[in-house]
Amino acid sequence: MHSSDQPESTAEMFGLLLRHFRVLAGLSQDQLGKRIGYSKSQVAMVERGARPPTDVFVQRADEVLRAHGALIVAAPKPPKQTERRNPLPGWFTPFADEEEKAWARHSHENQVMPGLLQTEAYARAVFASHYPTYDDDEIEAKVAARLERQKLLSRRPLPDISFVLEVIVLTRPIGGRRVMKAQLHHLAEVARLRHVRIQLMDPDREDHAALDGPFVLLETDKRQQLAYIEGQGGSFFVTEQPELGNLFGQYGVTRAQAYTPERTLEKIEKMAEEL
Structure with missing residues (x-):
């Protein structure tokens, strides 16, 4: 969460709502995590808006916290096309x-x-073997992103x-x-x-x-x-x-x-x- 009192993203808004329902249920982050199959750290990151929740996380949390669909409606929904173009998840x-x-x-x-140690040819072979199959443009974008990370x-x-x-x-x-x-x-x-x-x-x-x-x-x-x-x-x-x-x-x-x-x-x- 940013220093401002207002959430700045749908992930942060979802995190606030998740925390609200968790506190109402009388559960700690660790207790909620165990009930929905995630770690305390994962719950904490979602509540801070530092990581968007997976569909499974949202569905299980909504059920365990008896949010009656509120968490499902509030969950961040990034555009699928944007996700596909982004070489990094x-x-x-x-x-x-x-x-x-x-x-x-x-x-x-x-x-x-x-990834930091891979040659370009090795990285391309890794992505080419992925299932489900990436198309050529996706493979090249992911290879480029991997090589960019190697600047570290x-x-x-x-x-x-x-x-x-x-x-x-x-x-x-x-x-x-x-x-x-x-x-x-x-x-x-x-x-x-x-x-x-x-x-x-x-x-x-x-x-x-x-x-x-x-x-x-x-x-x-x-x-x-x-x-x-x-x-x-x-x-x-x-x-x-x-x-x-x-x-x-x-x-x-x-x-x-x-x-x-x-x-x-x-x-x-x-x-x-x-x-």
């Missing part, structure tokens, strides 16, 4: 804005090369950036052998940057702290912390404690369990040569 835009200014960015990935790697002042990758990320030949070979050479170049640390998880480990899946951690230019978690069922932000602190702690343990950046670079170079 609406819910991801606030995160991308913070990422662009971030003082530090850390992530764990277990399936696909992180060379931004001044230099941010602190780190990645922990599962080995499968480097061995799955997305786009074919030639594309993957170029991707590995590019990865090695980025790994040599002094402000970037890339670590591979030891594939022989029986377990590690990040088995739950991929996530991204940000420390903003205002030294605030934010997490973004991706999953097949949807993606969401984490802004509240203790969940946020747990994720940063989890990442620290994960890095300690992975190969060192130096050993990782050696393995990347060897894999590129052998491909």
Whole structure:
């Protein structure tokens, strides 16, 4: 919510209405989240107008809070054409804005090369495999947006950036052998940057702290912390404690369990040569 007492967007107005019905129902953000299948952080972000609610969120909240359709009517409804032209999903835009200014960015990935590390050809292959299928214009727009985000790697002042990758990320030949070979050479170049640390998880480990899946951690230019978690069922932000602190702690343990950046670079170079 902005400093003004008046909401400045339909998302903020919806957030105020959601909070009104939640308080009337005598529920905390955590309690509402558990009843509708979302986290406390997600409920908090919707109430602040920082993230537009999904259709499922709106329908479940309206039912649980007995709003009799009021939340459904008030829910933000962005034009479908605008959404289709935008290469970044609406819910991801606030995160991308913070990422662009971030003082530090850390992530764990277990399936696909992180967007910040992708070559143009690799990114195009990723979007070309998407289901439902993107048309050519959509693919090109999304590739361009992904490459634009990579300016973070060379931004001044230099941010602190780190990645922990599962080995499968480097061995799955997305786009074919030639594309993957170029991707590995590019990865090695980025790994040599002094402000970037890339670590591979030891594939022989029986377990590690990040088995739950991929996530991204940000420390903003205002030294605030934010997490973004991706999953097949949807993606969401984490802004509240203790969940946020747990994720940063989890990442620290994960890095300690992975190969060192130096050993990782050696393995990347060897894999590129052998491909």
